Amino acid sequence: MKELMLGNKAIARGLYEAGVKYVSSYPGTPSTEITEEVALYDEVYAEWAPNEKVATESALGASLAGARSFTAMKHVGLNVAADPLFTSAYTGVNGGMVICVADDPAMHSSQNEQDSRHYARAAKMPMLEPADSAECRDFTVLAYELSEKYDTPVLLRTCTRVAHSQSLVELKVRQEAGLKDYVKNPAKYVMNPGNAVKRHFAVEDRLKALKDYSETSPLNFAEMGDTALGFVCAGxxxxxxxxxxxNASVFKIGLSFPMPLDAIREFAGKVEKLVVVEELDGIFEQEIRAAGIRVDGGKDLFGNTGELSQSKIAAAMGLKAKEVSRFGEPVPGRPPVMCAGxxxxxxxxxxxxLKLTVTGDIGCYTLGASAPLSAMDSTVCMGASVSMLHGFNTVRPETSNKTVAVIGDSTFLHSGITSLTDIAYNRSISTVLILDNSITGMTGHQQNPATGYTLKMQQVPPVSLEKLCEAVGIRRVRSVDAYDLKAVEAAVKExxxxxEPSVIICRRPCMLLKYVKPRPALSVEMDKCRACxxxxxxxxxxIRFEGGKAVIDANQCAxxxxxxxLCAFGAIKEG
Amino acid sequence: MTKSIMIVGVGGQGTLLASRLIGHVLVEKGFDVKLSEVHGMSQRGGSVVTYVKYGEKVYSPIVDKGEADFILSFEAVEGARYLEMLKKDGTLITNTQEIYPITVITGGASYPAEPTQKLSKLCDVKAVDALALARAAGSEKAVNTVLIGVLSNYLPEIEQDAWLGAIEKLVKPKFVELNKKAFVSGREI
Structure with a gap:
């Protein structure tokens, strides 16, 4: 049976079919749906972890215990998980382990467009790159075979256009993998220097074996056509x-590290011009050139930024652009915006x-940087709002009464808590606002440790943000209703x-949550509106202005x- | 021959369901189909785009400049934004509903006057007041199925029952009748 499936859903299907028992992830676009989809299978344990490092370590623990395990994250999540990533290459696995990393070229929903292929090379770990949903399923299943055969975690890399595209997938049945025996083996799993020195040799030997496999693997193959042009590409x-x-000849890479350089050399010998097509960095091109293979086109044609597409490739290869119509006058930009309510x-x-300096963080509330609110001075990575505030205030104590951090509930539990500990421990006079909307919002509503529900919707005791902040040493912790403008302002001023350090928890559930019922829409009494x-x-x-007066769209108003x-003239009323 | 449909609108208007519904029907019909979606930040009231491509064998999941046989625009000015994606002989099916973006609301930019009339001079346009039809069918949220109804007239290879069957499969049971009504009202335009 063939089904139209999102790449992410196909990976979840592959996990199910491969007999995976344990999945732990932190949400991150474009990887989130893998874990949401796999959670629908009763045979698979699946959870949201507080962050990607925890998720990866717990998956490694499940692998050590003998289960096939998995974790998925976005590209920047792999930075968080980099610590266990590198050393898990040394320990290898017991049950197969796969780490999916979803890159976001063109930054549809990200703060940078780093190229995760570097991690495969740096951690010396094999990487597979599917090109459509069918390959997402197939490569996932194969990744477990490779993981167990070569005793290594395997990286599965997607990008937005693979993760969030749908194509046809052939469904197969689940093969139960069972639990492998757990045998105590400190020489392999206790990575103290004495043991790790020996394991590094094992890593290097394994890479050689994987290189040999890459040369003949069905994942890497040449499709010979017209030999005037030969392309090397993946995903x-x-x-x-x-x-x-x-009709051109194409060498398709599926196992992208270690690269099949001998097979590519043979392919290059059969074509007149060799062109390497890859998004972001010129990693394939560099390795191919370093192997002494002639490359006739690569990053010089396609650049290092953004996504590629058929028209960009056609233009770079000198083909005539298709004829198009244009509207001919400016179309107003439509950036994302905080929802009404x-x-x-x-x-x-x-x-x-209050004209405060605001260190910001990652989530829906990053939209607070946009006009007309424009109330954000920095956004870097998960948790950085709190630690950057600490650094800022430590060197500029005179403005610490004009500077705050804002961070969401999920982001705070992801990595804000360690930063707050820094503030409490080293006593910077800093004020942190936790915007607790009781959900992980931007990625599409995932539960987190403060919501009281797990991924599989089991009810659990929620983390108390108040007690957590108090426990790390913040004495001034208070909460306010985020809808109560006067209370928020008073709390911030105080x-x-x-x-001394303080935390204000601004609390109110996300308007889009099913259990939040919108209140009746408001409207403007025209004769009272003074157009202020x-x-x-x-x-x-x-709210928009029409005919010199404010008008509220009842469809959108929550x-x-x-x-x-805010209306000083009492012009805005219910109904 | 691969055909390409581009669906454009404002985050929250139901463009994702529209592309999935069209995709479902095309798969049932035996085509190779690819859809491409964007999730995450842009869904928060931003300009959103999804693609549907079908044929004997589809490679790229995205629709590029000058490639769309149809643009299905859920909002009056979004079709203008993506006009260069339309094939020279393609058709723009557009909702006449205007939703002001935040850049217009805050006064930084202006919303073009009569965008649909202007577009009619540049390409083949089929304009409908999908919001009114959706309201008549029972919910403003059914704008997406109204527009699919309009599009269905341009895909003669697919009969009405296939569309209605897809609505039954993909829409929540309590909204099926409403969406069927909305679809038919769009198809009969």
Whole structure:
């Protein structure tokens, strides 16, 4: 039976079919759906971990115990998991272990577009790169065979266009893998220097064996056509190349590390021009050139930034562009925006009004950086808001009463807690706002340790953010209703005035949660509206100006009441 | 021959379900099908794009400049934004509903006047007030199925029952009748 499946769902299917028992991940676009989909299989234990490092280590523990295990993350998540990644290459596995990393060229929903292929090389770990959903399923199953045969975790790399595209997948049945025996083996799993020195030799020997496999693996193959042009490519680039040059010769890479350089050398000998097509960095090109193989085109044609596509490849190869029509006048930009009724909006309104310096973090609330709120000074990575605030305030104590950090509940539990410990321990006079909307929002509503539910919707005791902050040594911890503008403003002013570290938890569940019922929509009484535009400072998508007066779109309005609070003329009313 | 449909709209309008519904019907019909979606940040009220491609063998999942046989636009100005993706002889099916982006709301940019009329001079346009039809069918959220109904007239190889069957399979049971009604109202335009 063939089914149209998202690449991520196909990976989940592959996990199921490969007899995987243990999955632990932290959500991150474009990897999230793998773990959500695999959680639907009763045979597979699946969880959200607080962060990618924890997820990877727990998957390694499950592998040590003999189960086939898995973790998925976005590219920047692999930075968080890099510590266990590198040493798990030394320990190898007991049950097979696969780490999926989903890159996001063009940054559809990311803060950088790093190329995860570097990690395979740095950690000396094999990497597979599927090009469509069928390969997502097939490569996942194969990855477990390779993992157990070569005694190594295997990296499975996708990108947005593979993870979030749907194509046909042939479904097969689950092969139970069982639990392998656990045998105590400190020489392999206790990575103290004495043992690790020996394991490094094992890693190098394994790489040689994998290189030999790569040369003859069915994952790497040449499709010979017209020999005037020969392309080397992997993943989605293969699809783009085939679309533009259906008759050209193509060497398709499926096992992208270690590379099949001898097979590529043979291919290069059969074509007149060799062109390497890869998104982001010129990794294939460099390794092919370093092997002494002539390359006639690569990064000089395609550049290092963004996604490729059929038209970009066609243009770089000198083909004539297709004829197109253009609208001919500017079309207004439509950037993402906080939803009407978003509990983050009022907090950013207050921060903007008080003209504070705000170190920000990763989540829906990063949208607080956009106009008209424009209340964010930095966004770097998960948890950085809190630690950057500490550094900022330590060298500029005179402005610590004008500087705050904002971080979401899930992000705080991911890596904000260690940063807050730094503030508490080293006593910078810092004020941290935790925006607790009771869900992991931006990635599409995943549970986290503070929500009281697991991935499989089992009810569990939620982490108390208040007690957690108190436990690391913050004495001033308070919570406010994020919809209550006056209370938020008062709390921010008081905590900024205090001469010790403090935390304000701004609490209100995400408007999009099913159990949150929107309040009745508000409307503007035209004769009372003085067109002062106070309400417009909220940047609410439900409010616009028409005929010189504010108008509220009843379809969008969630009745949060922030605009009514701001209206000095009482013009905004229910109904 | 591969055919390409591009679906554009505003995050939250149901473009994902639309592409999945069209994809489902095409698979049932025996085509090789690829869809491409974008999740995450852009869904928060931003401009969103999904692609549907089908034929005997489809390679790239994305639709590129000058390649779309159809653009299905859920909002009046989104079709204008992506017009260069339309084939020279392609058709733009557009909802006439205007949703002001935050850049217009805050006064930084202006919303073009009469975008649909202007587009009609540049390409083949089929314009419908999908919001009104969706309301008449019972919910404003059914804009997506109304527009699929309009599109269905341009895909003669697929009969009405196949579309209605896909709605039954992919839409939550309590919204099936409403969406069928919305589909038919779009198809009968």
């Amino acid at each position: 989605s680039c293969y699809q783009y190349v085939k679309e533009v040059f259906p 978003c509990p983050h909006r009022g907090v950013f309104y207050v921060l903007s009004k 905590e900024l005035a205090a001469d 535009r106070s309400c417009m400072k909220l940047g609410c998508p439900a 009745g949060c009441g922030l605009c009514a609070t």
